[in-house]
Amino acid sequence: MINEKMYGLGDEPSVIRELFAYGLARKAEIGAENVFDYSIGNPSVPAPVLVRDTMEELIAGDPVALHAYSPAAGLPEVRQAIADSITQRYDFPATAAHVYMTAGAAAALAASIAAVTHPGDEVVVVAPYFPEYRTWIEAAGCTVVEVPASVPSFQPDVEALAAAIGPKTSAVIINSPNNPVGAVYTRESLEALAAMLRAKEEELGRPLYLISDEPYREITYGAEVPWVPALYARTIVCYSYSKALSLPGERIGWVYVSDTAPDGDELSVAIAGAGRALGYVCAPVLLQRVAARCVNEPSDVAAYAENRRILTEGLASLGYEYVEPDGAFYLWVRALEPDANAFSERAKECELLIVPSDSFGVPGWVRLSYCIARDTIERSMPAFAALKESYDN
Ligand code: PLP
Numbered sequence: 275m276i277n278e279k280m281y282g283l284g285d286e287p288s289v290i291r292e293l294f295a296y297g298l299a300r301k302a303e304i305g306a307e308n309v310f311d312y313s314i315g316n317p318s319v320p321a322p323v324l325v326r327d328t329m330e331e332l333i334a335g336d337p338v339a340l341h342a343y344s345p346a347a348g349l350p351e352v353r354q355a356i357a358d359s360i361t362q363r364y365d366f367p368a369t370a371a372h373v374y375m376t377a378g379a380a381a382a383l384a385a386s387i388a389a390v391t392h393p394g395d396e397v398v399v400v401a402p403y404f405p406e407y408r409t410w411i412e413a414a415g416c417t418v419v420e421v422p423a424s425v426p427s428f429q430p431d432v433e434a435l436a437a438a439i440g441p442k443t444s445a446v447i448i449n450s451p452n453n454p455v456g457a458v459y460t461r462e463s464l465e466a467l468a469a470m471l472r473a474k475e476e477e478l479g480r481p482l483y484l485i486s487d488e489p490y491r492e493i494t495y496g497a498e499v500p501w502v503p504a505l506y507a508r509t510i511v512c513y514s515y516s517k518a519l520s521l522p523g524e525r526i527g528w529v530y531v532s533d534t535a536p537d538g539d540e541l542s543v544a545i546a547g548a549g550r551a552l553g554y555v556c557a558p559v560l561l562q563r564v565a566a567r568c569v570n571e572p573s574d575v576a577a578y579a580e581n582r583r584i585l586t587e588g589l590a591s592l593g594y595e596y597v598e599p600d601g602a603f604y605l606w607v608r609a610l611e612p613d614a615n616a617f618s619e620r621a622k623e624c625e626l627l628i629v630p631s632d633s634f635g636v637p638g639w640v641r642l643s644y645c646i647a648r649d650t651i652e653r654s655m656p657a658f659a660a661l662k663e664s665y666d667n
Pocket residue numbers: 315377378379380381404449452453487489513514515516522526527
């Protein structure tokens with residue numbers, strides 16, 4: 275018999291994917307240049323040349339060795355290269371045994387959640403949040419506890435998080451730079467969060483894990499992105515090259531369990547066990563090698579920075595309210611009516627594809643992905659003006 279829960283997940287429409295699919299159909303109908311698609315977070319900057327050069331060099335070698343299985347956790351030299359990079363970049367001694375290679379941050383998160391929870395536990399998330407967290411938490415038999423971020427800063431609300439943590443809590447998930455709001459959590463916020471978690475561990479007499487989802491770590495506009503394991507020992511970092519190196523379809527990332535976690539060695543083994551249980555073993559091996567070679571390759575954020583400037587200046591001049599983004603490539607804009615779904619529908623009439631906030635766990639906002647062609651942003655301004663005008667009259 276088909277598992278109903280799984281059927282439900284497969285059948286459940288993702289608002290973002292639906293909007294993206296609508297956009298493809300609409301572009302075929304009226305011409306791609308007439309649709310302003312801000313729906314999906316697909317990087318618009320090409321992967322660094324070093325990625326292509328490395329791939330070319332690798333595929334020129336022995337194909338049998340190149341495409342062979344790696345150990346379940348990844349190639350030892352790749353895990354070592356990542357541990358070395360962590361040690362060097364964050365002045366934080368990291369060991370290869372604590373690095374587990376995965377098919378992107380998605381697999382890293384699903385394995386991390388499975389490794390630190392038991393069915394019936396609660397996992398706390400900061401709302402708005404990446405919608406797939408709910409899928410992975412519920413698949414592990416756990417419950418999502420949503421805690422709204424502080425508005426207007428969209429930093430974590432540490433007091434509200436403390437109030438939400440109880441005897442069933444096993445983990446808190448944070449995401450900075452943040453999808454969908456673009457906030458980058460400050461050192462001060464993270465230190466307060468870490469102090470609160472330590473106090474709660476003491477009070478509850480059980481470990482609390484901090485899962486730090488970091489696919490946008492490199493995509494910032496000057497803000498500091500503190501290294502979370504240096505602030506809180508029981509941290510699990512979920513990283514990916516999807517955005518940093520513009521390789522979302524190639525599916526490569528990693529989990530790093532802080533070497534300072536008191537139970538870090540056991541936790542690393544449990545991550546490997548969760549990866550095994552979920553079938554997330556031997557991450558794409560060509561990409562493992564590429565990741566190792568490109569581990570310190572800088573991300574090219576110049577185009578996103580320029581898009582961000584054009585979009586925010588344009589929307590500000592039209593009177594839209596938004597959260598100034600310090601990182602990632604999303605703009606969080608206040609809907610012009612309380613129902614964000616209705617606002618997104620009205621935007622479609624102006625050929626603007628913008629994602630309503632409800633799927634991120636909060637009402638009344640929309641998300642714009644500005645990792646798109648600059649020209650599309652420039653040409654979309656009259657559409658944003660028409661949308662605004664339709665509410666003003
Ligand atoms: N976490 C966040 C916040 C994301 O935005 C994404 C992808 O957009 C992921 C995780 C999944 O990333 P990956 O493509 O590396 O699986």
